[in-house]
Amino acid sequence: MITASISKYPSIWIKWYIGKLNENQKPFLLLPKPYNFVSKLVNFHADLIYNCIVCIFSPFYSLLSFASEFFHQETKYTAVESSELHQQAHHGGGTTTTTTTTTTTITGLFFKKLGLGLLSAAYLCIVLFLVLIVATVLGVCLVKLWVEEPVVVRENVHFDYTEENPSAVFSFDGGMSGFVGRTKRNKHISVPVGHMFHVSLLLVMPESDFNTQLGVFQLTAELLTGNGNVIAKSSRPSMLRFRSSPIRLARTLMMGLPLVLGVSDETQSIIVDILRHKEEYRRTKAIRVTMHPRSGTSSLPQLYEAQIMIKSRLPWSKEVVRNWKWTFYVWVSIYVYIVLLMFLLCCYRRLLFLVTPDLFGRGGELPREEPPREHDESEISELLRKLRRRRRNKRKAISDHDDDGDGVEETIVGSSGETINTEDVTGSVPVEQVDEDSGSAMPSPTTGSFHWLSSLPLDQGNLNDAPDSSLKFKNNATLADPNPLPPYSASLNQVSSNWHMVKGGNTDCQSIVPVLPPIDFSFPEEFSKGQNAKSIESRSFNDVKMVNCSLVNVNKVEMMQISHSDEAGDESTLPKNVTLGGDIGRQPVMEKDQKETLLATGVVRTSEDGYNWRKYGQKQVKGSEYPRSYYKCTQPNCQVKKKVERSHDGQITEIIYKGTHNHSKPHLGRRASGLSTDEMSDMGEAGENYAKLEGSGWKNVQPGAKDTKHGLDWKADGLERTSSTSVVTELSDPMSTNKGKPLCAFEAEDTPEHSSTLASNDGDEDGTTQALAPAEDDAEDDESDSKRRFSGAVFGGEEMLNF
DNA sequence: AGCCTTTGACCAGCG
DNA sequence: TCGCTGGTCAAAGGC
Ligand SMILES: [Zn+2]
Numbered sequence: 001m002i003t004a005s006i007s008k009y010p011s012i013w014i015k016w017y018i019g020k021l022n023e024n025q026k027p028f029l030l031l032p033k034p035y036n037f038v039s040k041l042v043n044f045h046a047d048l049i050y051n052c053i054v055c056i057f058s059p060f061y062s063l064l065s066f067a068s069e070f071f072h073q074e075t076k077y078t079a080v081e082s083s084e085l086h087q088q089a090h091h092g093g094g095t096t097t098t099t100t101t102t103t104t105t106i107t108g109l110f111f112k113k114l115g116l117g118l119l120s121a122a123y124l125c126i127v128l129f130l131v132l133i134v135a136t137v138l139g140v141c142l143v144k145l146w147v148e149e150p151v152v153v154r155e156n157v158h159f160d161y162t163e164e165n166p167s168a169v170f171s172f173d174g175g176m177s178g179f180v181g182r183t184k185r186n187k188h189i190s191v192p193v194g195h196m197f198h199v200s201l202l203l204v205m206p207e208s209d210f211n212t213q214l215g216v217f218q219l220t221a222e223l224l225t226g227n228g229n230v231i232a233k234s235s236r237p238s239m240l241r242f243r244s245s246p247i248r249l250a251r252t253l254m255m256g257l258p259l260v261l262g263v264s265d266e267t268q269s270i271i272v273d274i275l276r277h278k279e280e281y282r283r284t285k286a287i288r289v290t291m292h293p294r295s296g297t298s299s300l301p302q303l304y305e306a307q308i309m310i311k312s313r314l315p316w317s318k319e320v321v322r323n324w325k326w327t328f329y330v331w332v333s334i335y336v337y338i339v340l341l342m343f344l345l346c347c348y349r350r351l352l353f354l355v356t357p358d359l360f361g362r363g364g365e366l367p368r369e370e371p372p373r374e375h376d377e378s379e380i381s382e383l384l385r386k387l388r389r390r391r392r393n394k395r396k397a398i399s400d401h402d403d404d405g406d407g408v409e410e411t412i413v414g415s416s417g418e419t420i421n422t423e424d425v426t427g428s429v430p431v432e433q434v435d436e437d438s439g440s441a442m443p444s445p446t447t448g449s450f451h452w453l454s455s456l457p458l459d460q461g462n463l464n465d466a467p468d469s470s471l472k473f474k475n476n477a478t479l480a481d482p483n484p485l486p487p488y489s490a491s492l493n494q495v496s497s498n499w500h501m502v503k504g505g506n507t508d509c510q511s512i513v514p515v516l517p518p519i520d521f522s523f524p525e526e527f528s529k530g531q532n533a534k535s536i537e538s539r540s541f542n543d544v545k546m547v548n549c550s551l552v553n554v555n556k557v558e559m560m561q562i563s564h565s566d567e568a569g570d571e572s573t574l575p576k577n578v579t580l581g582g583d584i585g586r587q588p589v590m591e592k593d594q595k596e597t598l599l600a601t602g603v604v605r606t607s608e609d610g611y612n613w614r615k616y617g618q619k620q621v622k623g624s625e626y627p628r629s630y631y632k633c634t635q636p637n638c639q640v641k642k643k644v645e646r647s648h649d650g651q652i653t654e655i656i657y658k659g660t661h662n663h664s665k666p667h668l669g670r671r672a673s674g675l676s677t678d679e680m681s682d683m684g685e686a687g688e689n690y691a692k693l694e695g696s697g698w699k700n701v702q703p704g705a706k707d708t709k710h711g712l713d714w715k716a717d718g719l720e721r722t723s724s725t726s727v728v729t730e731l732s733d734p735m736s737t738n739k740g741k742p743l744c745a746f747e748a749e750d751t752p753e754h755s756s757t758l759a760s761n762d763g764d765e766d767g768t769t770q771a772l773a774p775a776e777d778d779a780e781d782d783e784s785d786s787k788r789r790f791s792g793a794v795f796g797g798e799e800m801l802n803f
Numbered sequence: 804a805g806c807c808t809t810t811g812a813c814c815a816g817c818g
Numbered sequence: 819t820c821g822c823t824g825g826t827c828a829a830a831g832g833c
Binding site: 614615616617618629634 | 806807808809810
């Protein structure tokens with residue numbers, strides 16, 4: 001009953017609710033105690049849900065209650081009339097006709113009112129429903145906006161075997177270009193920021209003798225920005241799974257029929273998980289995969305096809321939201337709904353409660369709906385007034401007739417169940433209305449809560465206002481009910497519990513988490529033992545199974561020789577241009593960068609990269625079995641740092657750069673010359689333009705030195721190169737002004753810096769040239785600078801990566 | 804002498 | 819607040 005009466009006045013009720021809400025929200029902010037917080041939160045949510053439901057059904061409630069109330073009133077009226085009639089019959093004097101007419105008019109009015117009530121209810125329902133729909137749509141949209149779907153891409157890539165190191169570029173911007181110039185447009189994909197994505201390559205290789213003999217080759221994946229800068233780079237070894245000849249024979253026998261029929265092929269699919277990377281604000285625009293032959297060899301595997309697979313995983317928070325998608329839909333929708341309702345209530349209340357409140361009596365404290373109280377209200381009040389007047393007249397007649405005191409009369413009337421003490425005593429609540437109301441609709445709420453009613457000025461004196469005031473009184477009584485809450489809270493618990501159940505149900509039916517398929521990565525024979533296995537294991541990539549070590553020694557021998565061949569390969573790769581999908585063809589600078597990276601990574605040697613570094617720390621970091629060394633660029637005012645993890649034998653497992661150099665690479669003359677030939681080699685590689693031309697001769701010169709050095713290194717440990725390495729650049733250096741900006745911004749950034757960087761670029765390239773021709777000059781740098789600007793200003797920032 | 808590495812101490816962020 | 823961890827400092831020593 002109370003809920004019904006409350007729901008009778010939605011606006012008032014909602015106002016109360018808002019008050020409660022505010023009340024509840026304050027503690028949210030003020031009370032940090034988790035205990036209270038949680039309980040309040042639960043209560044609050046339960047409140048919200050219950051309120052939503054009540055809001056939706058409030059029109060029906062109000063309609064029902066109104067109808068019942070009206071029936072009560074009518075019966076009461078008729079009862080009163082009949083009793084009076086009886087009395088009149090006793091005393092003679094008939095007004096029966098008038099009473100019947102009034103009752104008929106009242107019923108007519110009732111229907112009128114009922115219609116209006118229906119109308120208003122329907123209207124309110126529609127409005128609420130619309131709001132609900134809008135809220136749902138908004139909620140779902142919001143959740144979807146916040147939680148992106150993980151990106152899963154699987155695309156064919158094509159290696160360009162005309163290059164010495166075949167590479168394939170997959171571009172997020174659409175399509176990929178394997179061969180230069182061949183692009184195919186795809187839909188635009190991009191990995192949202194914050195996603196951790198894995199890049200793996202699926203190679204379908206014929207089980208040919210050639211491939212079997214080939215053994216290990218190296219796959220390198222580089223994440224490129226739109227400018228062609230390398231964000232991250234990592235390389236993994238790969239090879240055909242080993243099958244000894246008996247096994248192969250058996251397989252062939254077993255699969256003979258399908259093989260002959262062409263149903264199956266003698267192929268192996270190898271999945272190499274090359275790179276994992278967390279997407280940052282430096283967006284990845286393309287991924288380039290390059291194949292490098294094992295050091296000491298130059299042959300590359302035969303491929304049927306290659307597919308690049310990119311799978312991204314959402315960050316933890318979003319992952320949770322995604323798994324609980326439907327729950328979040330519901331909750332966000334509810335919140336949006338509440339907010340919309342509040343908004344409507346605050347700004348367009350009249351729109352929302354166009355008709356309803358007026359019918360049920362204006363809530364005295366609501367300053368709003370004055371205008372709509374018109375015809376019906378006045379009519380009904382008029383009628384009631386008439387009725388009352390008539391009754392009064394009758395009573396007067398009766399009293400005159402009986403010549404009794406007023407008190408008697410009233411007690412008589414009161415005996416019919418209504419308390420009439422004060423009709424004559426002005427200044428208190430008009431009596432009859434109280435009677436009627438209390439008799440009809442509100443038996444209990446009137447008790448004990450009247451005290452503040454007397455404070456209402458409305459009730460003073462005026463009898464004509466009686467109907468209104470009575471209505472008002474009723475309202476107030478409802479409102480004044482000292483504890484409107486208990487029924488709610490009681491039902492709240494129910495609601496909330498139900499809710500939780502629903503929630504649970506929802507959660508059950510969802511949660512499909514994309515799981516990256518485990519990739520089996522096994523290195524059979526011929527895969528050199530030592531570091532390959534080590535590094536891979538340490539990086540917790542995939543299992544490395546050393547099947548057969550018979551060839552290890554051979555490999556070792558090869559390893560001794562490798563470095564030049566690798567370098568040769570690197571250098572040779574340098575000059576080639578691969579067009580990014582939709583992008584400008586990569587610039588030589590980028591190539592150089594990658595080259596250098598490659599040098600540092602794919603083939604693990606020293607970390608020489610053309611810059612001078614001072615080691616300022618070494619730490620054994622957790623999770624990595626090798627110590628991590630911290631280096632800082634020795635150039636004054638250059639804050640670039642790098643972290644290098646290398647195994648005992650000096651092979652680099654991981655390099656992470658931080659910041660960007662604000663200078664060019666130091667040239668041979670200084671310290672670099674004194675160091676090692678590695679540096680020279682790097683420099684030489686840096687000059688990619690000449691790499692091809694002079695690569696061989698240069699290489700010839702270099703390798704010797706390198707050989708000696710590397711040979712020594714390896715000899716020291718008796719191990720070979722690392723097979724898996726990764727290089728990451730971080731632009732997050734606080735010192736570098738370029739932090740977090742797209743590389744294009746470099747140019748516009750700060751002119752002195754930039755010019756210097758540009759100079760550095762050119763300096764580098766020139767440096768390489770200069771490395772060949774020892775004369776080095778700033779003027780030359782500038783000159784090359786100008787050249788470069790003409791050629792492709794877009795890539796101006798590339799050098800910043802200083803690999 | 805200058806530069807580098809080594810290495811323990813120190814510090815800041817985080818759970 | 820404490821302990822852990824990664825990053826840096828700085829003294830000491832080597833080349
Ligand atoms: Zn620097």
